[in-house]
Amino acid sequence: MREERQRALKLVKKILDFAETIHPEDSEKAVEAVRLAMRIAQKTRLRLPTYLRRRFCRKCGTPWTGPSTFSVRVRGNRATHVVIRCKKCGHTRRFYALKKRRKTPKPTKLT
Numbered sequence: 001m002r003e004e005r006q007r008a009l010k011l012v013k014k015i016l017d018f019a020e021t022i023h024p025e026d027s028e029k030a031v032e033a034v035r036l037a038m039r040i041a042q043k044t045r046l047r048l049p050t051y052l053r054r055r056f057c058r059k060c061g062t063p064w065t066g067p068s069t070f071s072v073r074v075r076g077n078r079a080t081h082v083v084i085r086c087k088k089c090g091h092t093r094r095f096y097a098l099k100k101r102r103k104t105p106k107p108t109k110l111t
């Protein structure tokens with residue numbers, strides 16, 4: 001089962017690479033390729049590593065190849081986070097920009 005997942009991961013990577021290279025010429029085919037990659041990941045119950053998950057839009061399947069396909073904003077109104085917006089369907093995804101860390105221990109209450 002593990003080997004199968006490894007194989008699936010390789011395949012998904014390959015398909016995403018393909019989708020990215022073909023996207024400028026044939027965006028429909030690229031979307032189809034991304035959908036296929038997502039389906040493979042689902043079927044094999046594979047959780048895609050972060051660097052792969054941030055390469056395409058989950059909603060419409062457009063591979064994020066460059067500034068014409070997505071925009072990035074850093075927002076800090078609450079916790080600092082990065083907003084990636086798909087320019088095709090308008091879907092937004094948020095990623096926290098800062099790693100959670102708690103080096104300083106909580107102050108203890110003085111009663």
Ligand SMILES: [Zn+2]
Nearest residue numbers: 057060086089
């Ligand atoms: Zn989209």
